[in-house]
Structure formats: structure tokens, C-alpha cells
Amino acid sequence: MLIINPDTYKTLVRPLLFKLSPETAQGAAEFLLHQDYLWKFLSPLLKVESPRLETTLAGIRLKNPIGLAAGYDKDCKVIPSLSSMGFGYITCGTVTAMPRPGNPKPRVLRYVEDEALVNALGFPSKGLANAADELARVQEVRANTPIVASVSGVTEEDILKCHRRLEPLVDAIEINISSPNTAGLRIFQETDGLDALLTKVNVGRQRPLFIKLPPYLSPADHPSTGDEERDRVLGLVEVCVRHEVSAVTVSNTWPVRDSRLAVGSGGLSGRVVFPDTLRMVADLKAVIGDAMAINACGGVFSGVDAFKVLRAGATTVQVLTGLIYRGPGIARSINEQLLATMDEERVVVLG
Secondary structure, three states: OOOOOHHHHHHHHHHHHOOOOHHHHHHHHHHHHOOHHHHHHHHHHHOOOOHHHOEEEOOEEEOOOEEEOOOOOOOOOOHHHHHOOOOOEEEEEEEOOOOEOOOOOOOEEEEHHHOEEEEOOOOOEOOHHHHHHHHHHOHHHHHOOOEEEEEOOOOHHHHHHHHHHHHHHOOEEEEEOOOOOOOOHHHHHOHHHHHHHHHHHOOOOOOOEEEEOOOOOOOOOOOOOHHHHHHHHHHHHHHHHHOOOOEEEEOOOEEEEOOOOOOOEEEEEEHHHHHHHHHHHHHHHHHHOOOOEEEEEOOOOOHHHHHHHHHHOOOEEEEOHHHHHHOOOHHHHHHHHHHHHHHHOOOOOOO
């Protein structure tokens, strides 16, 4: 089928979808994803089974290291269909305690030539109660595809509420402290704020906890600010290590300005950020060693990309913009290319 092969999807299907606005196209995709029977039928064509791809993330056994990043299925509505696409795990959300409309539209742009997106969504969410109901409905999925719930909020109370309600329903929680599109999150991008939050989250915590970090500029390319930004993020990483966080996700989208957005700025994702993702993974691995796992998030479109970040120190890769640009066959494509690259580099197994 056209939607399975990333090349034919890119040539024949994507141009039709891209005639629609980004959010309208997302709505069309969600309509198809609600047809669970279709994706169950296609599932054997979308998966790659190989013991060489198997890995462990914070004690969670994965069939492969390619995960879906938070932000695609914000309200945890289409997890069964997404779990049929060959991902090693699914991250749903980001979930907030109360329903939120998000920022005004327009709030998503495509940079097609760069295979990139800019979003200024601002956490649109149907809220915690809705997400909990959706996750309770799909517990059988977890037997084959682990589920991670991304949560956030602008107060400790809201984040704690999300964590405690959703933790029993998922395999891990990822706390997003780094969206560039949501006012109020910066308190958790300071070491004292993150320390206070994690102290409370750890009371009674039962399952793996991930923290999604903000990006930082290269000190080599930005000598006036790069060192300061890197040190700030590494300070957050040290807090995570101290509180026995299971993994960090590196990283969220990059803040950019674009007057076409209603709020004037948003977060950049896609192929253009991959070199920075690779750099940050290597930086963090050098600092934390084996104290925590690293999820590489940003610009991975191919098996070669995945191999590079995994060899740099990541345990898993998270994909989202690649799914938009390459279609539902992207996990299979990356895993097939990853195996081929492992053969070329004479790497027997991951990890």
C-alpha cells in the first residue's frame, strides 16, 4: 500500500495531505488511525522482528529502540493503531491536569524543504480524566508495546496529580519541563525548581520516570551563550541523577520566531536539528555514564541517524516529525536500515 513505503508516501500521499493545513491534515490522519482493524491488518507489514534490535529502557524490555515521541497522540486516543506501526514503545500526551485549548491558531507551520515543523500548540489537552479513561481502555496493548505517558503543568500540584493518576496505567512517565510554547514551565528549568518537583514525585513512585530536557546551543558555535546554556542543562541532569530519574529525553523543540504563528514563536523540529541532537547525546553521555538512560529526540529520519545517536550513547530514539514527513512505515524503514548499518559496521547487537 502507498502509505506503508516511506518513498511512495513521500511522493504520492504526502503532497495531498500537505495541501491541507497541518492541523487539518493531523485530523485526517487521526480519522484513519481510529480504524483499528485497518492497522491491525497492516501490522505484519509495518514491523521488523529481530533479536538484534531488542534493548532495555529503564528495565522495560523493548522489541526495538525506535519510540514514538510525545505530541502526536496528545489525548491518548489512537494508541492501538500506533502500536501496530512497529515502534518499540509509544509516548502519548502531553497530558495536563485540566483541559486546555492551547494557543490560538495558526500554531503549526511546515518548513517542507527542510523536512521540519514549527509548533506553538501550547499543550492543547482534553485533560487528565479523559487521558486516564483512554489509557484504562487499552491496557492490553502494553503486553506487546510499552506505553509512556508524557505529562506537564505549570505547578507542582498539577504535575503530581497527572503522575499519580497515570502511573499505574503505563510503563513509564515522562515529565515535560521544556516546552518552549507554554508559559510557566521555566520554574522547572531551574535546578531548585526541578529538585523540589522530583522530591515530591519520588514519594511513592513505582515506575520509571523520564525527564524531557530543553535543548542548548553549541558552545563552539555560540561562545557568548553556549557554555552558560550547556551548564544550565547539565545542572538539571545532575539533579535528575541525584533523584534517581530513570532516563532523560534529549531534547524538546528549539525555540524560533516566525511571524506567521499567532503567538509569534514556536518550537522547531525535524531534520535540521539532528546534528544538535547528536551533539547533546554525546555531551550528556560523557557526564552521566551509565547513571541514566538517554532517549534521543530530534531529527532522526533514517537508520543511519538512529545508529549514530545510539552509538553516541542513547538507549532509544524518539520520532515524531519523521512520521509526519515519511508516513506510518517510518519505524519499519528505520529498523531495517539500522540492521543494515549494524551489519556494515560489524555491530552484532545494540547496547
